Amino acid sequence: MLVLNNTNAQPLTFFLTGIPGLRAALVWISIPFCLLYMIALSGNSMILFVILREQSLHEPMYYFLSILSTTDLTLSLCTLSTTLGVFWFEAREITLNACIAQMFFLHGFMFMESGVLLALAFDRFVAICDPVRYSTILTNTRIAQIGGGMLIRNFAVMLPVVLLVKRLSFCSFTVLSLSYCYHVDLIQLSCTDNRINSIIGLIALFSMTGFDCPCILLSYVLIIRSVLSIASSEGQQKAFNTCISHVSAVAIFYIPLISLSLVHRYGHSAPPFVHTIMANVFLLIPPVLNPIIYSVKTKQIRKAIVKVLIQKWLQIFLVRKSLLTPPEL
Numbered sequence: 001m002l003v004l005n006n007t008n009a010q011p012l013t014f015f016l017t018g019i020p021g022l023r024a025a026l027v028w029i030s031i032p033f034c035l036l037y038m039i040a041l042s043g044n045s046m047i048l049f050v051i052l053r054e055q056s057l058h059e060p061m062y063y064f065l066s067i068l069s070t071t072d073l074t075l076s077l078c079t080l081s082t083t084l085g086v087f088w089f090e091a092r093e094i095t096l097n098a099c100i101a102q103m104f105f106l107h108g109f110m111f112m113e114s115g116v117l118l119a120l121a122f123d124r125f126v127a128i129c130d131p132v133r134y135s136t137i138l139t140n141t142r143i144a145q146i147g148g149g150m151l152i153r154n155f156a157v158m159l160p161v162v163l164l165v166k167r168l169s170f171c172s173f174t175v176l177s178l179s180y181c182y183h184v185d186l187i188q189l190s191c192t193d194n195r196i197n198s199i200i201g202l203i204a205l206f207s208m209t210g211f212d213c214p215c216i217l218l219s220y221v222l223i224i225r226s227v228l229s230i231a232s233s234e235g236q237q238k239a240f241n242t243c244i245s246h247v248s249a250v251a252i253f254y255i256p257l258i259s260l261s262l263v264h265r266y267g268h269s270a271p272p273f274v275h276t277i278m279a280n281v282f283l284l285i286p287p288v289l290n291p292i293i294y295s296v297k298t299k300q301i302r303k304a305i306v307k308v309l310i311q312k313w314l315q316i317f318l319v320r321k322s323l324l325t326p327p328e329l
Contacts, residue, residue: 012096014174014181014189018086019276030087036284037084040076043291044069050304057304060138061123065294065301067147068116068249071109072287078106079180079283086179096170099181104162106283107183108154111208113253113286115150118212120246121219128239129226157204164197178279209258216250245297252289256282 018026047069051057082102085091094102126137161183168190176185183201187194220243227239260282294301 012170012174013093014096014099014176014186015092016082016086016094016176016179017092017276018179020177020271026087030084033087033280033284034084036288037076037080040072040284040287040291043295044073044076044287046305046308047291047294047301048073050301050308053308054304057300060134060143061120061127062300063140063143064116064120064123068113068120068290071113071116072290074105074109075113075283076287078102078109079280082181083179083280094181099176099186100162100165103165103181103183103186104158106180107161107204108158110257111154111157111204112150114208114212115153117246117250117253118215119146119150120249121216124243124246125219125223127242128223157207161197161200161204164200168192168194168197178276180279180283182279209254213254220247241297245294248293248297249286249290252293253286256285 019029048066051062051066051069079102082091082094123138126134130137165183165186168187169192170189171191174189176182176189178185184198187197187201190197223239223243227236230236230239256278260278295305296302
């Protein structure tokens with residue numbers, strides 16, 4: 001059996017996969033995927049635009065939300081070219097270095113999203129449990145420190161994962177089961193012992209879910225205890241309503257992530273197309289739904305978006321009117 005590694009004269013090439021068994025229908029299947037990518041890119045771009053434009057949204061919660069939108073944009077862009085390239089143009093080849101680079105950014109920004117969700121949980125905890133000191137605890141400097149800390153954590157977690165993948169040798173069979181490079185999928189093609197890679201990957205996953213999830217859960221235990229101490233039911237409902245968007249964002253990120261990891265490692269009896277569809281849908285669910293959830297459930301964001309859209313339509317109307325109106329003699 002031919003063994004390939006990074007020391008070979010020819011660059012090591014892998015082949016991406018569309019949806020197994022549905023190759024003839026890939027062009028039609030690509031249409032809903034393309035629409036989802038468009039929704040994700042336009043929705044998160046709109047959230048970023050209104051937060052940067054509207055002075056009233058320059059508050060800690062919306063700063064964290066802008067980081068979340070930036071992360072969702074990057075996650076969508078990480079897989080956009082390879083996924084649509086496979087679906088539309090049968091562009092299946094990818095070199096090992098390009099695959100590792102995609103894997104680094106993909107997993108890194110997945111960890112980033114988890115960190116932002118934890119930061120948003122902390123924001124809701126302070127806003128509800130200690131509102132008097134909210135502005136003194138979540139200062140701009142502290143928000144920047146939290147963002148920097150998330151980036152450092154991502155780099156520290158992903159660096160050993162990348163270095164360990166670089167040391168692997170691969171057999172002549174280099175067909176990946178997805179339309180993008182996923183760590184577990186890549187190391188399973190190795191001819192050498194990949195147990196260390198698998199262990200490090202699990203440690204990286206648990207460093208995210210094993211720390212972030214309990215902290216988010218703890219924050220909501222404290223939030224619920226604080227809300228239940230409020231005398232009026234109206235006050236309790238108002239406090240809970242401020243958390244609905246964040247709880248929804250946590251659910252649509254962690255549930256598919258854990259399900260995908262379990263299916264990819266232990267669901268070997270499932271049909272191949274189940275893995276592929278789950279993997280592609282998982283990466284699109286948070287970027288597509290997060291802007292919708294925050295636009296619908298957050299009054300300030302909704303009002304800002306409506307204001308921006310009205311201003312844009314008004315500008316277009318005035319420009320068209322000026323072009324159609326004949327000049328005065």
